[in-house]
Amino acid sequence: MKMLICDGMHQSGLELLQQAAGLEVDCPKQPSAEQVAEIIADYDALVVRSRTKVTAALIERAKKLKVIGRAGTGVDNIDIGAASSRGILVMNTPGANAMAAAEHTLAMMLALSRHIPQATQSLREGRWDKKQFMGTELYHQTLGVIGLGRIGSIVADRALGMKMLVLSHDPHILPETAAIMGTEWVSLEELLARSDYITLHVPKTAETENVINREAIARMKPGVRIINCARGGLLDERALYEGLVEGKIAGAALDVFAEEPPTGNPLLQLPNAIFTPHLGASSVQAQANVARAIAGQILDYLQQGVIRNALNFPSISPKAHEKIKPYMLLAERLAHFQGQLCRQLQRVEIEYSGTELTELPLPPLTQTIAKGLLDPILAEQVNLVNAPLLMEQRKIKLVSTKTSESHGYTGLITLKVHGQDLERSATGAVFPGNEIRLIRLNTYRLEAELEGVNLLIQNLDKPGVIGFIGSTLGDHQVNIANMHLSRTPERDRAIAIIRLDAQAPEPALTALRNHPSILSVEQVIL
Numbered sequence: 001m002k003m004l005i006c007d008g009m010h011q012s013g014l015e016l017l018q019q020a021a022g023l024e025v026d027c028p029k030q031p032s033a034e035q036v037a038e039i040i041a042d043y044d045a046l047v048v049r050s051r052t053k054v055t056a057a058l059i060e061r062a063k064k065l066k067v068i069g070r071a072g073t074g075v076d077n078i079d080i081g082a083a084s085s086r087g088i089l090v091m092n093t094p095g096a097n098a099m100a101a102a103e104h105t106l107a108m109m110l111a112l113s114r115h116i117p118q119a120t121q122s123l124r125e126g127r128w129d130k131k132q133f134m135g136t137e138l139y140h141q142t143l144g145v146i147g148l149g150r151i152g153s154i155v156a157d158r159a160l161g162m163k164m165l166v167l168s169h170d171p172h173i174l175p176e177t178a179a180i181m182g183t184e185w186v187s188l189e190e191l192l193a194r195s196d197y198i199t200l201h202v203p204k205t206a207e208t209e210n211v212i213n214r215e216a217i218a219r220m221k222p223g224v225r226i227i228n229c230a231r232g233g234l235l236d237e238r239a240l241y242e243g244l245v246e247g248k249i250a251g252a253a254l255d256v257f258a259e260e261p262p263t264g265n266p267l268l269q270l271p272n273a274i275f276t277p278h279l280g281a282s283s284v285q286a287q288a289n290v291a292r293a294i295a296g297q298i299l300d301y302l303q304q305g306v307i308r309n310a311l312n313f314p315s316i317s318p319k320a321h322e323k324i325k326p327y328m329l330l331a332e333r334l335a336h337f338q339g340q341l342c343r344q345l346q347r348v349e350i351e352y353s354g355t356e357l358t359e360l361p362l363p364p365l366t367q368t369i370a371k372g373l374l375d376p377i378l379a380e381q382v383n384l385v386n387a388p389l390l391m392e393q394r395k396i397k398l399v400s401t402k403t404s405e406s407h408g409y410t411g412l413i414t415l416k417v418h419g420q421d422l423e424r425s426a427t428g429a430v431f432p433g434n435e436i437r438l439i440r441l442n443t444y445r446l447e448a449e450l451e452g453v454n455l456l457i458q459n460l461d462k463p464g465v466i467g468f469i470g471s472t473l474g475d476h477q478v479n480i481a482n483m484h485l486s487r488t489p490e491r492d493r494a495i496a497i498i499r500l501d502a503q504a505p506e507p508a509l510t511a512l513r514n515h516p517s518i519l520s521v522e523q524v525i526l
Helices: 011-017 033-042 057-061 080-083 098-114 116-124 150-161 175-180 188-194 214-219 239-247 286-305 318-341 361-372 387-393 465-475 506-513
Strands: 002-007 024-026 045-048 067-070 089-091 142-144 165-169 197-200 224-228 249-254 273-275 345-353 395-402 412-419 423-430 435-441 444-449 453-460 480-485 493-500 518-525
Touching: 002 011, 002 033, 011 286, 024 089, 033 057, 033 249, 045 286, 057 080, 067 286, 080 089, 089 286, 089 361, 098 116, 098 150, 098 197, 098 224, 098 249, 098 273, 142 150, 142 188, 150 165, 165 188, 188 214, 188 224, 214 239, 239 249, 286 318, 318 412, 318 423, 318 435, 318 518, 345 361, 361 387, 361 395, 361 412, 435 493, 444 480, 444 493, 453 465, 465 493, 465 506, 506 518
Parallel strands: 002 024, 002 045, 045 067, 067 089, 142 165, 142 197, 197 224, 224 249, 249 273, 345 395
Antiparallel strands: 345 412, 412 423, 423 435, 435 444, 453 493, 453 518, 480 493
16 A cells, blocks of 8 residues: 655654555655646555645545545645545544644733734844833733633633633533633623633634634724634634724734735734744644654554544544444445345434443444445445445435344344335344354344355245255255255244355246245345
8 A cells, every 4th residue: 555645744653654564655845736636546545734735636536545644633625525425534633733732822822912023023123122012911811712622721721820711612512511621611702702812722614714703803802812823714814904903903813824825914014913834733742743643543544444533434442443343344244235135225224232332333333334235236436434425315314223122132233224115124243252143134033144145035934945945056056055044933934044155146046036935036245
């Protein structure tokens, strides 16, 4: 496999990748978008930071790509939708650079309060403008933190240590949780009205784009100071400019911009604003942490199938992965079995049973089932990432439930499929030694392996049918490896699941179907 690293990587992470068996690593220096587009078709994995734009057009050229790793948190330079539709996993490294970003925010807030960049420049120009740079203390000032995630919570904690009053707003954090952190959870409107300083720590989404706009600035108290070391586009830069010029905003400190680099941005000309060129994660420690994190995550995925910090697939920790592996295999085989028997899917119902199973992360199993159902019926590539999108595109409704009842098994998966004039239910279980079995098919109870080539034969429960099946397969040189039989409680119908050493030819299947007591014959390959 081959990996392309576009924006450089700290040596500690690069060494992990270079030492990995079977992985060839290329790390060109600052390749242009055109150069990346020319070579991307050869690579299985791609690692970027914020410079390289992973567009839909680039993804379309990446025919072999399996995973995109963002060495950092923000992924607005990656078209996740396009990656998902192509079945490419996208992962980032949240938290690996949180301390660096938080400390940079605090440094910007202090520099803004004490006019440190302006005073430095004044001295460089030979002036001693002591009276011009009267500062503001942070002590007992009110800081409004918008977004109380990893970085925002560190900023809040350090600000509390400086004896600031900290307000927080985050719709994903409960007021009780914010209180435990020492902050006062308030509405966005109240935060804007009460804060002396406002700092942003949210991702850029449709909801957060330009969260600081003219209306928001109008609600702020005069003399407020604004810090943005999160993502460009969270504040309306024109509205910020007007607020700084008019004096409503005393100062602003920006590490990020809507367009980077911000060439010609009028904000750069204002004396009450300070800037850094997207340095929030640029510490020696953060670069090493991020490099090791993304390198480890990609290796775990490529070598073991362990998924962590994915943006378009549920994460599975290494500990959970070991427990869920046999159920993943069961889910895929059970779905593949059902997918070959029901070609016009309309609705899929999944029931997870048993405490051992239901305590594991179930979304990965659900996506595995979606993949297994679609594999036999679609010509296009189906994998764990794009399977839910393909189900949605085909208007196939998928619902899942869970229950603690296990009926004597450690865990059961029941998969009921509905198609045109068809409903079929199959239940599978994991046995000791991580062996998987089909234990129920509709009302039939059995214990069949979910592997290899299988004939599924339903028949009237009459003497001679099993003998006819065996002799017919023998006449066509098809050897039987195993056979599982079951019949209805009324003993009027029966079912046989027969594992073969090789596929049965069509003449053998036709001969079986022509027997008056055989109701159906279906060949399933697992």
